Amino acid sequence: MQQRELxxxxxxxxxxxxxxxxxxxxxxxxxxxxxxxxxEICHCQKCxxxxxxxxxxxxxxxxxxxxxxxxxxPGEQEDMKGEPFVGPAGKLLDxxxxxxxxxxxxxxxxxxxxxxxxxxxxxxLPSEVEKCxxxxxxxxxxVKPKLIVALGRVAGKTLLKQDIPLKHMRSxxxxxRGTPLRVTYHPAALLRNPGLKAAAWEDFKFxxxxxxx
Numbered sequence: 512m513q514q515r516e517l518x519x520x521x522x523x524x525x526x527x528x529x530x531x532x533x534x535x536x537x538x539x540x541x542x543x544x545x546x547x548x549x550x551e552i553c554h555c556q557k558c559x560x561x562x563x564x565x566x567x568x569x570x571x572x573x574x575x576x577x578x579x580x581x582x583x584x585p586g587e588q589e590d591m592k593g594e595p596f597v598g599p600a601g602k603l604l605d606x607x608x609x610x611x612x613x614x615x616x617x618x619x620x621x622x623x624x625x626x627x628x629x630x631x632x633x634x635x636l637p638s639e640v641e642k643c644x645x646x647x648x649x650x651x652x653x654v655k656p657k658l659i660v661a662l663g664r665v666a667g668k669t670l671l672k673q674d675i676p677l678k679h680m681r682s683x684x685x686x687x688r689g690t691p692l693r694v695t696y697h698p699a700a701l702l703r704n705p706g707l708k709a710a711a712w713e714d715f716k717f718x719x720x721x722x723x724x
Contacts, residue, residue, distance in 0.1 A: 659691070
């Protein structure tokens, strides 16, 4: 108790008087992988979506990625396959990644804020975000990306906690719990409106430069 009053939620672990502090939460990551975390939470029933999903959609990609892409929630095909961004939108996303010299399994990690499909692909409810966003936060702590990119207005407003138009979120760098965050178009929006592709390409050129080694 005295230690918590003095140091909060950080543990003093030095025996030589050095200022060595470790977050208690970080201790839980020692020897744990993203796959372990997936197995830990894949049977989640914290909200009603656990009862209607076909599959828990954890995430895929490089666990040491410099770029992390985040959508709002799985769609029908993602729910069936258990993987984010599959189908036509996923194929377009793969082409965009290739254009910036990235791949799903090389330099990129892909996830959603919500791990289970909302019925009829509706937007996630605030109560669902409240239960599921901590999983995303922990994924980010595992991956430690240089940049997070929210794909689409819903993902952007969910992470930023601001209900503003996508045009006001684009071309700006925000902070998400200590990690830079950008917002761009969802690949599905590019399929519906090819005229947006030029603007999206400008976003991804910035992204390519930002995460380049």
